[in-house]
Amino acid sequence: MSVRVRFAPSPTGFMHVGNARTALFNYLFAKHNNGTFVLRIEDTDTERHSEEAVKVIYKALKWMRLDWDEGPEKGGEYGPYRQSERKEIYEKYINILKEKGLVYECFCTKEELDAMRQEQLAKGLPPRYTGKCRHLTKEEKEKLRAEGRKPVLRFKVPTDRTVTWKDLVKGSIAINSEQLGGDFVIVRSNGMPVYNFVVVIDDALMKITHVIRGEDHISNTPKQILLYEALGFEIPKFAHLPMILGEDRSKLSKRHGSTSVAEFKEKGYLPEAFTNFLALLGWYPKDGKEILSMNELIERFDIKDVNSSPAIFNFEKLNWMNKEYIKSYDSKELTKLIIPYLEEAGYKIEKFNFNWLTKVVEATRDYLTVLSEAPKYMETFLKDEFEIEEGALNFMNEERLEVVKHFAEKVSQLEELNAETFKKAVKETGKELKAKGKNLFMPIRIALTGKMKGVELDILVSLLGKKRVLKRLHHAISEIERRMS
Known part of the structure; x- marks a missing residue:
């Protein structure tokens, strides 16, 4: 007899990570054994039932790439697949x-x-x-x-x-x-x-x-x-x-952090990372490899290897895994996923060319743990008028401001601004003003970003271009002069 398994949630309004792990293990078991994964909605509790809650289940499964073979929206010879019917x-x-x-x-x-x-x-x-x-x-x-x-x-x-x-x-x-x-x-x-x-x-x-x-x-x-x-x-x-516990070994709940699939999605965890992490809650591949694609999970999964002891939900490990996935994700696909977070932060995305935006994502992706952090790290590239941080303003003095003015003059004389011409302009500024180390690089960074640390400046300027770099430099000069007067 061919393997047939089912995931049969009650629509309560959210999909808990415990339910999501159950769905995943059923899916992996079915696919590993060339079987059938059935979705059935247990909606006999009329007092708590709502159609919106049913949609939450569908959305969570689709986001996790757990495509059911039979069930609502798909049909099958053993339906109906909702208990109320x-x-x-x-x-x-x-x-x-x-x-x-x-x-x-x-x-x-x-x-x-x-x-x-x-x-x-x-x-x-x-x-x-x-x-x-x-x-x-x-x-x-x-x-x-x-x-x-x-x-x-x-x-x-x-x-x-x-x-x-x-x-x-x-x-x-x-x-x-x-x-x-x-x-x-x-x-x-x-x-x-x-x-x-x-x-x-x-x-x-x-x-x-x-x-x-x-x-x-x-x-x-x-x-x-x-x-x-x-x-x-x-x-x-x-x-x-096995049960899923928080790191204090009590039942996983809100006080440990996010517990519903929707919350993890909203925060910007990648579905592949989240699914990979869930698979390791109570099961571990024999070869010890932890970063596994869905196909690799299916190939390795064996129900006999599931541990009977409680599984600990380690947020630190999930964050590490998500970071690893972000680093290796297809740049264009990652950009598409990041755009909604930028729009939510108030950026008019239509102002930016998609290919340019993809390059910005490539420049900042290594800083990201979750996609919701993208606006914070991409702000340096997207916002020409910014407030200079208090510590950065305090760092500036007349000599350091002169470095910025001299560098701005050098940039204005360039035919094209790229990583190579930027480095040359900085070197010449340092030589002519006898400035070096942080007295040379830090004032330029502050003038271009308003911060004392961040992305590599040669990457930043090559993506901003001459016009935007000069706009920032002049904006910063007037802001610093106003502060110093």
């Missing part, structure tokens, strides 16, 4: 369980269930449903209905049964049915079936061979196995991925 399918299997006598109506109110729970806790017992409604007579049910009570449907959990499975990540797991909290609900009082029931139906009918998900689902697995057995479905193989 599969209610009739679920009804059929609810009736099968009713016919087999494996479910029953439970009329207990929230207050009664809370009281049951508190009594058990007071006795030092783990909370579980006692089966109070398991043996209600027809008359008792009618009486409760007459009171206006709407029942849930509970599945009868067999007593003293140990449910076992060989987890592809965690190894052999055995959970006794006494630990499952009693007979569990499969249909809510509003008629909406719950997660543990619908996920079994969907996975079985969509021929899912491997269920790869977070380890927080381990407690759901025995309940689902019991339902697979009750309905006569083939049980898939399970793989429960």
